[in-house]
Amino acid sequence: MKSAIEVNSEIGRLKSVLLHRPGKEIENITPATMKRMLFDDVPFQKIADEEHDYFAHLLRDQGVETVYIEDLLEDVLQDDEVRDDFLTTYLAEHYYTGNSAEDIKKYFETLSIHELVSTIYAGLRRDKIHFEHPSLHEVSGPDAETPFLLDPLPNAYFTRDPQASMGSGLTINRMTFEARRPESLITEYVMKYHPRFAGKIDVWLDRYNDARIEGGDELVLNDHVVAIGCSQRTSTRSIEKLAHKLFDDPDSHFDTIVAVEIPHNHAMMHLDTVFTMVNYDQFTVFPGIMHGGKMNINILHPGNDHTIKMEHRTSLPATLKEVLGLSEIDLMETGNGDPVAAPREQWNDGSNNLAIAPGEVVTYDRNYVSIKVMREHGIKVHEIFSSELSRGRGGARCMSQPIVREPLDN
Numbered sequence: 001m002k003s004a005i006e007v008n009s010e011i012g013r014l015k016s017v018l019l020h021r022p023g024k025e026i027e028n029i030t031p032a033t034m035k036r037m038l039f040d041d042v043p044f045q046k047i048a049d050e051e052h053d054y055f056a057h058l059l060r061d062q063g064v065e066t067v068y069i070e071d072l073l074e075d076v077l078q079d080d081e082v083r084d085d086f087l088t089t090y091l092a093e094h095y096y097t098g099n100s101a102e103d104i105k106k107y108f109e110t111l112s113i114h115e116l117v118s119t120i121y122a123g124l125r126r127d128k129i130h131f132e133h134p135s136l137h138e139v140s141g142p143d144a145e146t147p148f149l150l151d152p153l154p155n156a157y158f159t160r161d162p163q164a165s166m167g168s169g170l171t172i173n174r175m176t177f178e179a180r181r182p183e184s185l186i187t188e189y190v191m192k193y194h195p196r197f198a199g200k201i202d203v204w205l206d207r208y209n210d211a212r213i214e215g216g217d218e219l220v221l222n223d224h225v226v227a228i229g230c231s232q233r234t235s236t237r238s239i240e241k242l243a244h245k246l247f248d249d250p251d252s253h254f255d256t257i258v259a260v261e262i263p264h265n266h267a268m269m270h271l272d273t274v275f276t277m278v279n280y281d282q283f284t285v286f287p288g289i290m291h292g293g294k295m296n297i298n299i300l301h302p303g304n305d306h307t308i309k310m311e312h313r314t315s316l317p318a319t320l321k322e323v324l325g326l327s328e329i330d331l332m333e334t335g336n337g338d339p340v341a342a343p344r345e346q347w348n349d350g351s352n353n354l355a356i357a358p359g360e361v362v363t364y365d366r367n368y369v370s371i372k373v374m375r376e377h378g379i380k381v382h383e384i385f386s387s388e389l390s391r392g393r394g395g396a397r398c399m400s401q402p403i404v405r406e407p408l409d410n
C-alpha cells in the first residue's frame, strides 16, 4: 500500500504540504518574552496573515494541496478520549498535573473544539483559570514576565521543524527549546489519530528520547541520501539514532546521511537557513558556512552488523558531487556573496527557498539580490511578501512541510 507520506527529494513537484496560518499567538509575544519565544520582533498579525494567505494561494495555483495542521488537530480532538489524553500530556509537559490539570481542563471543556485549538496555539492567560487549591507553580506560570499560564506557540507557522517527512515516513522531533516542544506533540497526535495518516506512515524517530532534532536541519537530497545539519537545534546523537533507524528499517531506502556542521547561533539555527537544494544540481548557500573549504562534514553509511561507517570531508561542493554522483554542481551564493547583501539576506532567509519542482522555487521578495542570482542561473522564482512573516526568522521552506512530492524522473 502507498504511504500517506511520500517525500523522496527536496525538489520533486510538490503535491501536498502542511501549513499553519499564523494566529493570535504571533501577537502574544512581548519584548520581555521575545527571546524565550525565539523571535526578534513582534509581528503584526493582520499583515502576516495576508502574507501567509498569499503564499498558500500561490501554492494552490501551482497545483499544491495545502493542508492546515490546525484543521487536522481539530479533527482528532473531536474524539473525547483522544482529547483527554492529548490535554493530559500537553498539560503535564507544562508541569500541570493532578488538581491543577483538572482545573484547566474544566475551562477547556467550556470551549468549542475550534476555540480549544486556537487557545492551544495562542496560549492560555492566567485570568481565565480559577484554581481550587492553588500551588506555587500554578500561580507562577512559565515565567514571571508573562500573563500566560500556558505559553503561546508563535513559531507554529514554521511547520517544517516539529517533524520532517522522509521517504514513506517522518521523524517526530524532540525540539531544542521549550517554546517549540508542544508543536511536535500536535504532530504526534495528528499522525497517530487522523484517518489520513493513522497506520499509513513510518515513524523513524519519535519525540520521546534525549536526542534533539528539528526539520529545518533535515534535507532529503534524493531517495537514498539525506543531509542533516549538526546545529544549534540538532545534536550528533540524534543523527546517529536516525542513521541506525534508516539503515536498519526495511521500509527505508536511505543508505547515506551527510552530517554538515554549521555555526551554532540563532541566525543560522538550521541547515536550511544557509543551504537549500533547488534543482538536480543547483543549490543556494550562504558563503559564511564554507570556511574556505575547511568544513566539518561526515558521511555516514551502513557498516557490518548494524554498525555505521563514517568518512570525514571538508568541502561542501565536493561532498555533494560525491554523494549525488554529479560531475558538476552550481552553488548560488546568498546575496551574490557580497559582504553586506549576503549576511543581510541570510538574516531574512534568502537562503531558505522552497522548491516546488526541479528548478522552480518560492522565496521572500525582500531578498532581491539572491533572487537575481537565481534567475541568472535559470531558476524560476515565485516571490512572496515578507514584511511580517520574516520577523520570525524563517522563509518559504521553513513555513512548509511537504507530505507528498512527485518522484523524480531519474
Ligand SMILES: NC(=O)NCCC[C@H](N)C(=O)O
Residues within 6 Å of the ligand: 037, 038, 039, 155, 158, 160, 161, 180, 215, 216, 217, 269, 270, 272, 273, 392, 393, 394, 395, 397, 398
Ligand atoms: N527551518 C527553519 O529554519 N525554521 C525557522 C524557525 C524560526 C523560529 N523562530 C525558531 O527559532 O525556531
